[in-house]
Amino acid sequence: xxxxxxxxxxxxxxxxxxxxxxxxxxxxxxxxxxxxxxxxxxxxxxxxxxxxxxxxxxxxxxxxxxxxxxxxxxxxxxxxxxxxxxxxxxxxxxxxxxxxxxxxxxxxxxxxxxxxxxxxxxxxxxxxxxxxxxxx
Numbered sequence: 402x403x404x405x406x407x408x409x410x411x412x413x414x415x416x417x418x419x420x421x422x423x424x425x426x427x428x429x430x431x432x433x434x435x436x437x438x439x440x441x442x443x444x445x446x447x448x449x450x451x452x453x454x455x456x457x458x459x460x461x462x463x464x465x466x467x468x469x470x471x472x473x474x475x476x477x478x479x480x481x482x483x484x485x486x487x488x489x490x491x492x493x494x495x496x497x498x499x500x501x502x503x504x505x506x507x508x509x510x511x512x513x514x515x516x517x518x519x520x521x522x523x524x525x526x527x528x529x530x531x532x533x534x535x536x537x
Contacts, residue, residue, distance in 0.1 A: 427451075431460035432518035436510060438464025439471060455536055460517045463525060463532035467513075470528070471506050475499065 430447055434457065437443035448461035478499055486492030516523040524533060 427454050427456050428518050428520050430454070430457045432514045434461040435464045435513040435517045438468040438510060438513075439506075441465060441468050441472070444468065456520075456522060459522060459524075459532050459536035460513075462535045463528055464513070466528045466531055467509075467525065475502065478502070 430451055434444045434447045444461040444465040448458055448465070451457040451461070478495070482492045482496040482499075484492070485495055513523065513525075524530070
C-alpha cells in the first residue's frame with residue numbers, strides 16, 4: 402500500500418517578498434503623516450495617537466522634523482530676500498530660489514508618502530536618525 406503524501410506548503414513567490422510589512426492601517430497613517438508633514442499638526446497628532454505603532458511614530462517624527470526644517474528655511478529665505486530687495490536686484494534673485502525649493506520639497510514628500518504607504522521604512526540621511534531615536 403502506498404502512503405498518501407502530505408501536500409507541500411505553498412512557497413512564497415516574489416509577490417510575498419514585496420508585500421507591505423505593516424498593517425494597512427499602519428501604512429496609511431504613516432503615509433498621511435508624511436504627506437501632511439508640512440502642517441506640523443498632523444504628524445504630532447498621529448505620533449500621540451498611535452503610540453504603540455513604531456512604524457507610524459517613525460514616519461510621524463521624520464515628517465515633523467522635515468516640516469519644521471522646511472518652514473524655517475522657507476521663512477528665513479523670504480525674510481532675507483525681503484530685506485535684500487531694498488538693496489537692488491539681489492533680493493529678487495534670491496527669491497527665485499523659493500520655487501525650486503518648494504518643488505523639491507513636494508517631490509521629496511511624495512516619494513516619502515509612497516514609500517510609507519508601501520510599508521517601507523525609508524530614513525532620510527540625517528533626519529531619519531533622529532526620527533528613529535524618538536520613535537522607540
